[in-house]
Amino acid sequence: MGNVIIICEHKNGELVKQGLSAVKAGIDVAKGTGGKSCILVMGSGMDSVKESASHYGTDMVLLVDDPALAGYTAEAYTIAAHEAIKSMQASLVLSTTSAFSKELLPRLAVRLKAGMVSDVLSISTDGGKASGFSRAMWAGSMVSDVSVDGEVIIATVRGTAFEHAPRVDTASEVKQVSVTINTQALRAKQLEVLEHKSTRPQLADAGIIVSGGRGLKGPDGFKIIEKLADLLGAAVGASRAAVDAGWVPNDLQVGQTGKIVAPGLYIAVGISGAIQHVAGMKDSKTIVAINKDPDAPIFQIADYGLVADFAKAVPELVEEIKKVK
Numbered sequence: 001m002g003n004v005i006i007i008c009e010h011k012n013g014e015l016v017k018q019g020l021s022a023v024k025a026g027i028d029v030a031k032g033t034g035g036k037s038c039i040l041v042m043g044s045g046m047d048s049v050k051e052s053a054s055h056y057g058t059d060m061v062l063l064v065d066d067p068a069l070a071g072y073t074a075e076a077y078t079i080a081a082h083e084a085i086k087s088m089q090a091s092l093v094l095s096t097t098s099a100f101s102k103e104l105l106p107r108l109a110v111r112l113k114a115g116m117v118s119d120v121l122s123i124s125t126d127g128g129k130a131s132g133f134s135r136a137m138w139a140g141s142m143v144s145d146v147s148v149d150g151e152v153i154i155a156t157v158r159g160t161a162f163e164h165a166p167r168v169d170t171a172s173e174v175k176q177v178s179v180t181i182n183t184q185a186l187r188a189k190q191l192e193v194l195e196h197k198s199t200r201p202q203l204a205d206a207g208i209i210v211s212g213g214r215g216l217k218g219p220d221g222f223k224i225i226e227k228l229a230d231l232l233g234a235a236v237g238a239s240r241a242a243v244d245a246g247w248v249p250n251d252l253q254v255g256q257t258g259k260i261v262a263p264g265l266y267i268a269v270g271i272s273g274a275i276q277h278v279a280g281m282k283d284s285k286t287i288v289a290i291n292k293d294p295d296a297p298i299f300q301i302a303d304y305g306l307v308a309d310f311a312k313a314v315p316e317l318v319e320e321i322k323k324v325k
């Protein structure tokens with residue numbers, strides 16, 4: 001019987017929403033193993049994060065609040081997470097798959113001499129521990145069942161595969177953990193955060209996504225689909241081809257090497273439907289494709305397809321939606 005620690009990212013004093021999938025997965029595993037579920041949050045000046053983290057139904061919140069953690073670096077956060085986890089007899093350490101967890105958790109696995117399994121779709125429990133993990137392979141065309149040996153297992157879970165833990169009124173117990181970080185010995189420090197600012201919803205949280213690909217021909221094509229996105233209150237996504245061409249920032253990329261999303265509505269415009277793109281959006285509830293090639297593979301997974309030139313079809317769609325609104 002071991003405890004489950006869920007490492008959560010935070011932003012502007014709140015837990016990041018996509019991390020709540022790992023919280024839900026962690027609470028369920030702890031129920032199955034009889035251990036405790038604990039959210040681990042790290043940073044500096046953590047009063048509002050502490051308050052936010054304590055309302056998601058875990059048995060405990062582990063809090064590391066240290067000036068050395070003021071700006072994120074993988075090195076300092078690995079030291080902090082390692083010390084916090086050692087204090088809790090953890091058998092499973094979880095986080096939602098993200099750029100943060102992809103960087104931090106493998107480092108942690110090395111320190112803890114633990115096996116790691118990434119981008120998990122489901123977890124089974126047996127004999128007081130997490131016994132089996134299923135994970136997608138080869139851009140989602142296969143699912144493999146994995147078991148991991150050792151006292152501690154590290155895993156990242158796919159955000160779209162688990163529900164979000166709901167906010168609850170009762171507050172969890174908070175345990176503050178002190179860590180020793182020799183800032184002089186750190187080899188990296190954060191100088192500046194360059195954030196892509198947008199008033200649109202984040203890809204991971206959006207109920208509707210309008211995504212563009214190479215078929216949009218350039219940044220001006222994206223301006224056309226942005227009008228549709230804004231009318232629908234949607235996030236804007238992109239294929240890797242559009243990102244690689246420098247038309248949009250790379251945090252908009254959807255797919256195997258971008259974000260995995262599952263909104264209620266995904267509108268793919270000028271996107272061919274390569275397997276690596278489809279791997280990132282195929283679980284969307286309704287998929288609409290606009291493409292001028294009737295044989296484009298995207299139509300094989302689309303619920304609704306429109307064979308048309310986007311430069312004509314999207315402005316027409318915008319006008320029709322305005323009329324309905």
Ligand SMILES: Cc1cc2nc3c(=O)[nH]c(=O)nc-3n(C[C@H](O)[C@H](O)[C@H](O)COP(=O)(O)OP(=O)(O)OC[C@H]3O[C@@H](n4cnc5c(N)ncnc54)[C@H](O)[C@@H]3O)c2cc1C
Pocket residue numbers: 212213214215216238239240241242253254255256257258259269270271272273274275276277280290291292293296308309310311
């Ligand atoms: C290891 C690896 C990882 C990858 N990861 C990703 C990933 O995460 N995400 C991702 O997206 N890709 C990824 N790719 C790239 C992927 O294989 C494709 O190259 C990419 O998705 C193609 O982008 P696209 O559909 O925009 O471009 P294209 O395949 O060139 O398709 C453009 C489409 O636009 C249509 N079109 C053209 N003009 C118009 C018009 N006027 N109106 C309407 N439609 C039009 C065309 O008919 C065509 O179907 C990865 C590749 C590799 C090898």
